Amino acid sequence: MNMEPIVKRFYTSLEEGKMMGRKCKRCGVVEFPPVIACNGCSCTDMEWVEISGKATMFDFVLPGVMSTRPDNEFLQPYCYGCVELEEGAKFNAIVCGVTKKTKKDIVPRLPVPIKARIVQKDGYKTVVFDLVKE
Ligand SMILES: [Zn+2]
Structure with missing residues (x-):
């Protein structure tokens, strides 16, 4: 997995006035600033959520x-x-x-x-x- 698109999306969203985090689809942990893998369960199946x-x-x-x-x-x-x-x-x-x-x-x-x-x-x-x- 490459961190670059995640970082890019994060900053693009800020330009649009939105603060976006990443929510783990498995355990529901929200990571902010966004990361590739969930710190709760190491799962990489995460989705964007506005905080x-x-x-x-x-x-x-x-x-x-x-x-x-x-x-x-x-x-x-x-x-x-x-x-x-x-x-x-x-x-x-x-x-x-x-x-x-x-x-x-x-x-x-x-x-x-x-x-x-x-x-x-x-x-x-x-x-x-x-x-x-x-
Ligand atoms: Zn998780």
């Missing part, structure tokens, strides 16, 4: 001086969050709106609701998350 973008942030770290990437500068302030989609996929992602100042308010409330957003980067689109105001 809602609703997610939860369980934990996060603020970027250190060394881990701040210039191409993410426009997203400031942000943190690196441990994220779980309502569809079940877990991964690390950029979550915007978290600062040193708001960190102490957010930590006692973890996990907190977040929502995915498509952003334009240099030549391609990608997915980041925003805190959902309660």
Whole structure:
């Protein structure tokens, strides 16, 4: 199996404003960002599903001086969050709106609701998350 068409479809969908994951036909696990084989059962029989973008942030770290990437500068302030989609996929992602100042308010409330957003980067689109105001 070749990962290239999967990656291509993922980015093409983002251009159309859709966030697509891959759902395993055998065990129902949804993988996002999409992968070739299911991490639940290693099955490669997967289908495309649009994800809602609703997610939860369980934990996060603020970027250190060394881990701040210039191409993410426009997203400031942000943190690196441990994220779980309502569809079940877990991964690390950029979550915007978290600062040193708001960190102490957010930590006692973890996990907190977040929502995915498509952003334009240099030549391609990608997915980041925003805190959902309660
Ligand atoms: Zn599976």
